[in-house]
Amino acid sequence: MSTEKKHTISVLVDNHFGVLARVSGMFSTRGFNITSLCVGETADARYSRMTVVVLADDAALGQVIQQLNKLIEVIDVVDLTSESFVERELVMAKVKASGKERGEVIELASIFRAKVVDVGAQYMTVECTGAAGKISAFIDTIRGYGIEDLVRSGEIAIARSPK
């Protein structure tokens, strides 16, 4: 029986080239499949934060986290899964919509608090933000119109503050 479950890992790293390949390589050489990964600068441009979502066994992941902590470019590694955290993802989808379908897509978008960001002769592009479950529901809802293109940012996460 597999004991794999979804883990959300937040890794603070030096903003240098090579760090991303090294960290993602740590997961892939162990055969972990990364569901999503984001990396962007933090408020201090010297550092970047990576958010990695991975399906993994607790023990195997614990070893990877230990290895990551040994890398000189890695400043901090947190497995948010054991904490209370807010997760969000951004998606943009280009769907087939012309004529009366445009109104339908706008209506569906409003239910998900999604925004239309581009309209062409045959397609509309809609952006939506939310937790992974909401994003999946949104994608399933618009799938019927025909998705021409879809880009997900992958999940970003931040620990909740003490109340």
Add this chain to the structure above:
Amino acid sequence: MSTEKKHTISVLVDNHFGVLARVSGMFSTRGFNITSLCVGETADARYSRMTVVVLADDAALGQVIQQLNKLIEVIDVVDLTSESFVERELVMAKVKASGKERGEVIELASIFRAKVVDVGAQYMTVECTGAAGKISAFIDTIRGYGIEDLVRSGEIAIARSPK
């Protein structure tokens, strides 16, 4: 004189482990610094889409794109920079705010159409979506309160539709 400029590259890849490390390695072994990178599943779970933002010289980047196209796991590579495209990024920031500062942060958030996603005794977490310029302006605006933690998704991008 440097001829480096910002490029936004969209790479459609097989959803297998190892692809991410291989693609990011292609950039880092050539000394390109990746400003941001996102990878997430597409509407078809067999494929993932990576959005890579990189500062690079046109000629040097052209070579990397050629190399990427030769990888068996890479289905398509587009340098969106030469096209008209919509770019969006998601950011979550945890700022110091208690008492009357809470109202101030809520007001600033509303100007940027940002949303409060968590409130604690000493901190508030706010999410904001937009093009890179808006995100930078938002971060600069809240910086005065003290940013405890900040996560950016990195940019995702989609080509505009013919009108």
